[in-house]
Amino acid sequence: MLAFATERVYACLETIILEGGIDKLEMKLGVLQIIDGLSYLHNSVKMLHGNLTPSAVYVTTSRLWKIAGFAFSVSAKEPGVFPCFPWTKKLPAHLQPDLDFLAPEYLAPNQHTVTPAADVFSLGVLICWICAGGRKLIDAKNNIETHSIICGQLDTALQCIAEELGVNLLEAMQKVLSPIVEQRPSVQLLALIKHFDDPALSALRQLDDIAQEFDPAHKGLFLSQALYNSLPAIPENLWFTRVLQRFNEHLLDSHELYAAIARPLFYMLDHCESHNIHKLRPWMRRIVDHAQQKALTPLILENMAVLLRRLSDDKVDDQLHDLLVICIRSDDIHTQGQAVRNIPAAVEFLPNWFLVRRLLPAFDSLTNYVQGNVSRQLDVLACIGALSDRCDWNTLKVLIPCVSICSMHHHAVIHAKSRLVQRIITCDASRLRDRSLICVHLLSPLTLGLALKELSETHFDDVISTVRILIDMVEQLRYETDEHQQGHNCNLGRMGSRRVSMSSSHLPRVMITAAHPSFSGYDCRKMSFLSADGRLEDRGRRESKDSRSSLESDLSSRIVLSATAPGTANDGREPGLLLAIPPRSDLSQQGLTASPISATISRVRYGKHSTEASPLN
Template identity: 25%
Template sequence: MFAAASSFFARSNISQNYNVGGPTSIVGSRSGTPAQGSSSNPGALPTPANTPAFLVGPWKVQSASHKTTNKRVSVWTFDKKSSELEKMGPAGKERTLEVLKSEATSLSRLRHPCILEMVEPLEETRSELIFATEPLMSSLYLSIPNSNHRSPLVELDEVEIQKGILQLCKGLSFLHTSARLIHSNLSPESILITNAGDWKIGGLGLTIPLVRADGQPTRWEFPTFDGRVMPYIQRSFDYMAPEYALDESLNTASDLYSLGCLIYAVHCKGDPPFKTHGSLGGLRDAAGRPLTGISGLDRDLQSMLNAMITRNPTNRLTSSSLPSHSFFSSLPISTLNFLDRSNFAAKSREEKISFMKGLTSVLDRFSEGLRVRKILPSLLEEMKDSQLLPYILPNVFAISRVLSPTQFAASVLPSLKPLFAIKDPPQNMLTLLNNVKILQEKTEKAVFLEHVMPLIYNALESEHTVVQEQALRVVPDLCESIDYAEVQGVLFPRVALVFTKTKVLTVKVATLSTFLFMVKTLDQTVLTQKLVPLLSKIRTKEPAVMMATLLVQEAMGFKVERESVATAVLPQLWQMAMGPLLNVEQFHKFMSVIKKLGDRVEREHDQFLRDSQRLEDRSAVPVSGAVSNTVGGGVNFENLVGRGDGATVKQDTAINGSSKEWDEDDVWGSIFSSEETVSTPTISPPPVTQTASLPSTPVVSSNATLRPTIPGRNPLGAKPIPSSSLNSSAYNTSSLTTLNSAIPSLSPLQSSNSFSSSKSTSNYSAPNYNPNMAQPLSQSNRSNGTMQPSSIQFGSFSQPMQPTQHTQSTFMAPNYNVSLPQSNPISAFSSPPPQQTPPPFFNAGMGVLSPSKPPQPTWGSMANKPSNNDWGDLDPLG
């Protein structure tokens, strides 16, 4: 409980309201702590996460952020229980605490841009002293180039050193004239460098007022140096002016002497001009001696040091005259002075515009760190003036190239977000569009889509042509980086809207150029359904538009389907190729593309038809009732289902124990009642005599499909019956005569086929239902047992066919394509008995007049007579 209570009372307001702490490594000071920590990017903007803690004398400086506002600060902490303090006696402890408290109190009282700014006042607990200042990166002591105690926190170049010296001059001028104070302890360790790269004066614990509170001049105190006390709370004799120790005088010029020694140390690896070893005698010996080791420095710098490090204070440069020295007359320094907040605000708008135009050309003369830490923040502050934005933004983006995405998002992006929605002046949008690539590289994808893409959409809707053209130039790069859904659903429709609305030729061409790049990104469906119809509406004859369209159509013609190319792309290209304003070279380009796309359509469609035919041939199934003995591309079916030893399957036996192939009660068994040996008919193309109005009779092959040549449904609606061979003895001539007279309009669409049978004893042909056929088969075409059609003339329906035309052995055959299987024993035609009329139905499979019911056994010769219902399903009108 006591420990908890002690911990509670030991807590300060700063520790309660701030998240204190960065990297655990600590960079040492001249008090003896060695330099530690990892190297950081000199151009990086520090954050609480990447700024290590460092020491300034006994103070430990840590980065921190406010828990509510997230404001960044640096927290200074002194541990009262440190080992160094414990080694001191009571007087030493008291003196140390007095100086440290005085430093914090002076910072809280003094307010100047070049004086370290205090954010949270000093708090004292049982265990520590703590206060907070503006965020810091390092002290000058730890940042001197090439010094032995340097830590890689800040990289200083000559321009930044000059800029820092000028800031110290301003701070000293404030102390001397306004605050009426003498710093009296100016050294590299009392100069702090902020996150913005500014040099700030600290170490104010030993300041001497020129006048006391009662108005009397302050009395001089003899300087002493005690090795048992921390050097930080004592005046350094290496940087002390000789008149203070030797002449016992208090003069503001003493700080200029100390500043001269500081400038010397910065340029000479951290070593002061004279080493006194903390003794008054050493200071007395060094007074009046000329400076050594400056021969390698710049002449202006040598001149300035000789004018500052002198024995006589009246001969020294003052804080007001020092900035005008020739050492500070370089262009980079003049640029920084002009950009300084106190000077830049007083300039006219014309002067500011001229300055921003010229700044772009001199940025490369500044170090990366100086550009990031000093110039960039100043530019971001001036972005509040919208009239200056077109001239400030190029400089901002030039500096932002070296920033990491995290730094860009933290420092630059918040100032740019309000600009993405502003359309006027158009120069702002142009500058932002020119730097979209940087914005895309430095921002996360979600942030880019949310904040930067509205800039592109606003630019596409702009009234200014130059803005629209620039936005269209940016779109191709975006198509390759942003999500496809954003391109298809938002970006492409907006570009298409510009294409349809614009009446400016350059914008139209720029839009087509954008489409050319978008073809690579958009899928086939979007191109076919949206872009192809959009381009088909082009009616202009301008060669620039036509040639740009040609490029788009060429790229799209090899990506969309061939049907779209044939029906939409090629017709438009042909129409444009006939444009009257095209020259010969442009016409040839059109023809070249037309030939390429035409070849593609021909090649792919030819292959498509071949593939379709091949698939149809593979899937064809015989319909004649015969079953092939091979399956799966040549595998013998009998061997497949037989035993594994290669034995064959026996021939089919009689059905139902009958020795005949068909049962007597079966209707087809009654037709095929002949005991005659069945043989496969031989089919050969007979000679045909044709007229001009009738095509040649097709040859019927033995493996042809048993179906009419008329596609689709049966024209009369008749149902097919199972395929078989018919016995002509089943029907008589009178039945045929009755049917011919009852249905005079039925006719096959093609001429009859010819058949031959090696076992036929008489010649016959199938009935002809076409009354327009004038001539029956001639006797000359029926020689040698082969049926051949005679010359057929098509005429008008003026002479109906008479029953007398059908003789005992002659009748017309309907034109059906008949497939005659070779292996089925019932597929051959049986020879009709002599003196009998062949049946009126030759095609048993899919004839036009095929009844849905199988015919009953024999008319007239059988006991069962035909009834009225036998042909009840025949519908002549189908």
């Protein structure tokens, strides 16, 4: 038994190709490694391999292709000239070089020397075998005559595998496999053909040699730029068999490079198949453990959503929560800004207990960050909007006061607050239950913002619509609170329906004043407007300059609806509706015709009591 020390070998190339196959990019990378090996043999060691076959190429566990099988190698007699041992039928085939990969000059009569071009020919046949998936270009079956015939028809044979080779490699192989020795290129020139001009290939080759790069700045630039940009073109299996393996071999203790390493690692985590995520977990823990590095913190914050969504690691999650709070409370406004801008992407994966107990209380530290800066206030409002989607009504009570941190009286800030309110209402309006919070933190700044001349017409309409919605909500909450307090012991019903303004641009309007019964005896009236045809007013539409408001119109008629509780006195009249309509003489004095104004109020519901009215003629 013969034993010798070597690198850990995964398999020979023949086994890998025939049993599983390899990716095209890995083929290119492996062929270039063979070219590098042959170039070293020819130029540095001054040796001819003599039997370059698939079984003579080993693939290590690091996925590096290594040339082996030096049983027939010879050293140079003089520069570029090597002794030749002709292939003969007199010896068993297994004691001689593989005839199917042998250059034709070995079989020429009276041939005693060969040049490095003999290995170049063998390399060309090997490349064709690799690209064809293990199909031999020359299959002489150990017959010299057959070998000679096939070598004379290699151009035709190459056309049979032209699709697998590609245009650039086919053109090169036609020269490499030429029967004329002088027409074959040197092995170094073969590495320069367009077939190998690939940024992803270049990045992987540079990664293989990263241990030979001693400048940390160059290493960091390569890892964070060249390698990161090449990852989309590198198959996923190579991420873990080559890229991650090189990180493990050469960069584990290079803490100063963790910021550069993090970029490709985060990309791999975001785009890899779920069954490969566990392979990245050790590196992710190392990266997060060093989050205090100034260059690493923004990268972790930027990819926080990816870490929380894909990694599912409790230890990493806790560290990210701590990091987020630390960054929000930081004295560095740049760090605070990075945290604020990256929260919306990660908010879906932040637990509610963390929002209430730790994150939202930390927002008090953002006062100096947002002071006098519109863009930062917009960032904070966008962050609050994203957080609001995750909040129940109890959590929203803690979140809404954070809106007041953004206190600039600027049209962009006012409109952003309006959109924030609409987002909260659209998601679930029932969460807004506190009138005080609504009025102080939402309604008040929006109302003041209506006075800004810088508000565009569209934004003004948007803000005023939001204000109206909030007023309706406050009103509804007030009535619900009053009814709840009165309970079933009080027979007097509050008006519980929300006020709706209705108008028409071209018809006279009716102002309805509803009297509220009260314990104090005061007549608290509630006013709404209807058009004469009963159509609802579009409150988001601004009136044209030609139209006149209901208060300005001389055509307005006032209907006083006095809603009284059953059994109460009403100037001796029956309980119900009191209609006060100006006499026709008043209308005539205004130049109006005596045609009656018709309006229909089908049903007015005030709290638990309702009143019906018939058409007025």
